[in-house]
Amino acid sequence: MADAALRLKNLLEQLLGDPLPVRVRAWDGSQAGPPGAPVLVVRNRRAVRRLLFRPGELGLARAWVAGDLDIDGDLYSALGLIAGLLWERDGDTRSRTEALRDPDVRAAVRGLVKLARLPLPPAPPPEEIRGRRGHRHTRRTDKRAVSHHYDVGNDFYEIVLGPSMVYSCAYWAAPDSTLELAQRDKLELVCRKLALTPGQRLLDVGCGWGSMAIHAAREHGVHVVGVTLSQEQAAYARKRVAEEGLTDRVEIRVQDYRDVADGPYDAISSIGMAEHVGAERYLDYARDLYALLAPGGRLLNHQIARRPQGDESAYSLDEFMDAYVFPDGELAPLGTTVTQLERAGFEVRDVESIREHYALTLRRWVGSLEADWPRAQRIAGPGRARVWLLYMAACALAFERNRIGVNQVLAVRTPESGASGMPLRARTWT
Incomplete structure (x- = not known):
């Protein structure tokens, strides 16, 4: 598969409903996206699995901490562009369940599943705090x-x-x-x-x-x-x-x-x-x-x-x-x-x-x-x-x-x- 970057870019844009502001470099060496933009390096299919099993900020964070994702270029510029898709996104207030009723969203998810060759969800990186129970701030x-x-x-x-x-x-x-x-x-x-x-x-x-x-x-x-x-x-x-x-x-x-x-x-x-x-x-x-x-x-x-x-x-x-x-x-x-x-x-x-x-x-x-x-x-x-x-x-x-x-x-x-x-x-x- 020599076109993983293009397929990933197109699927993410279909999912988000907006052009991807960063360039993508995939695990097969292919690249796609705006020339000269910061490059989101997707090192393996596991990064895509992390995003599928935990869409949004936490999935991205897990992929970053584990080294499945990286940035080639100015980190601040890349984060500033990605912020527009995560933290500063206007207009789309749908829940995840509501979004999945959209045929385009469902089709994009199916495409990402096929691209990721989906096995069991990857374990979170060991740096993550997990299993907290009971009252906080004791x-x-x-x-x-x-x-x-x-x-x-x-x-x-x-x-x-x-x-x-x-x-x-x-x-x-x-x-x-x-x-x-x-x-x-x-x-x-x-x-x-x-x-x-x-x-x-x-x-x-x-x-x-x-x-x-x-x-x-x-x-x-x-x-x-x-x-x-x-x-x-x-x-x-x-x-x-x-x-x-x-x-x-x-x-x-x-x-x-x-x-x-x-x-x-x-x-x-x-x-x-x-x-x-x-x-x-x-x-x-x-x-x-x-x-x-x-x-x-x-x-x-x-x-x-x-x-x-x-x-x-x-x-x-x-x-x-x-x-x-x-x-x-x-x-x-x-x-x-x-x-x-x-x-x-x-x-x-x-x-x-x-x-x-x-x-x-x-x-x-x-x-x-x-x-x-x-x-x-x-x-x-x-x-x-x-x-x-x-x-x-x-x-x-x-x-x-x-x-x-x-x-x-x-x-x-x-x-x-x-x-x-x-x-x-x-x-x-x-």
Whole structure:
């Protein structure tokens, strides 16, 4: 069969009802599609089987992670074109059952079955989280989810994140600034918003590899407790704290934020952690942090947000992210987050959207991963490395296209007197 690419292209266009915007290269060496476009490399028939047994995003993701699919050309361009078929497709709101009533769709599926020589469905790649049962966001399930994402290996994260080891949106003075400087500026921005002064107590929820805790203690003289559920993160952070000579001011714990009981704290930072909390638990999360703050204490909540939709019930991440990247992760609209913080008793004093900053950050992380690709694959394994490449590149596009955003929300446990301690002029902070 020397025309597999043309047959595959025609069948996919019949199925989608739109021209395929990428070129296809099939397992037999044939090619079809628009000249000069990014090339979707279909390495074997198993890729087609994955799409048939799980149409849409998850089937594509499984084929990508397993190495059955690849991209020849600019990854961002290819993902941008494919996004028009998956995430940004307008008009077609039919269910899968309704679509299969269409004679053209049924004919296309039959053609793909014949092309794939269909046996049993391929097993998902081993990197996929499967078999989750029972309640989400218990202490046990949260620890498992965090371990899946963060215990990939500190050496791998060093490749992606660079020397700062900060795994959240940087704050860019200019697009051509360095990642290291942009991450330092983000940490300093958080410290200024919290108005940290020497001798205060700071709780860093989801402390990661200790960057925020170290910066706050070293630059602002505060005493910091950092909590994480990742054993690997905690070991790495403690080593960094010791090397900085800050063991008298920084304590790193493997501890669930729900189990912190040694308040009050003067300030709390939660940077890129609240996405793991879940809609059902979010009000409890806000109340727990409120209870840990002294009157007048500030919370800086740095969190990714989705755009509002018709159904504002609990919202998981998309299929690929939930199965491979952030198990049980949930995103909420900004307004929902602000409302929950206020319901917990906080006075929300400032909201800053830094969406474009995350797109810049992700593109730098992708560049770092690609620059050291062979070593990244040796450390994390080829499948896991491919998960991260796809996840970060797709997220960069999602931030650039305003499909998701990221916000810093500054809230205060305002005392009964009403004296919030905030400056009269906004964003002078201290």
